[in-house]
Amino acid sequence: MITKQYKIIMTVPLGKRYGTLAFTESDGAIKGTMSLFGKTEPIEGTLSNNGEVEFSGIFCTLIRNIPFKAVGTVAENEISLNVQGQRSRFKINGTEV
Numbered sequence: 001m002i003t004k005q006y007k008i009i010m011t012v013p014l015g016k017r018y019g020t021l022a023f024t025e026s027d028g029a030i031k032g033t034m035s036l037f038g039k040t041e042p043i044e045g046t047l048s049n050n051g052e053v054e055f056s057g058i059f060c061t062l063i064r065n066i067p068f069k070a071v072g073t074v075a076e077n078e079i080s081l082n083v084q085g086q087r088s089r090f091k092i093n094g095t096e097v
Contacts, residue, residue, distance in 0.1 A: 001026045006079050006094035010036060013088075021079065021094055023047075023055075030055060037061045043070075051075050059085065 005022040023032025025047045033040050034057055045055025051074045059066040070092065072081035077096035083089065 004074070004079075005097050007097055008034075008036075008079070008092050008094035010083070010090050010092045012090055020097075021092075045070075047074065053079070053081070 002025045003023070004025070005020065008019050008021050010017045010019070017036055019034065019036035021032070021034045021043075023030040023043065028046050028048065030043070030045050030047050030053070032043050034043050035041075036059060039060040041058050041060055043055045043057035045053065047053045052072075053074050054069070054071045056067070056069045059068055066085045068083050068085045070081040070083045072079065072092075079092075079094040079096075081092040083092055
């Protein structure tokens with residue numbers, strides 16, 4: 001079992017949003033939380049041996065809840081994600097803490 005925690009930055013049209021991503025990996029499955037927009041929500045997905053990560057969750061903003069899917073890579077102490085929401089795409093980068 002591996003536990004990871006990252007400080008993350010999501011780049012959106014109105015600027016940057018700062019938060020955290022934490023998950024535990026066991027046999028390729030990950031479960032954890034992502035904190036953005038002042039809310040912490042669960043995430044679930046997979047992490048392969050070569051560092052490919054994929055997970056889904058919900059962003060809870062002041063206006064609405066947005067389901068999303070994130071796909072990217074974990075390398076050394078960094079994570080890089082492409083996030084697809086209902087209407088938009090975002091980029092998330094993070095550094096392990």
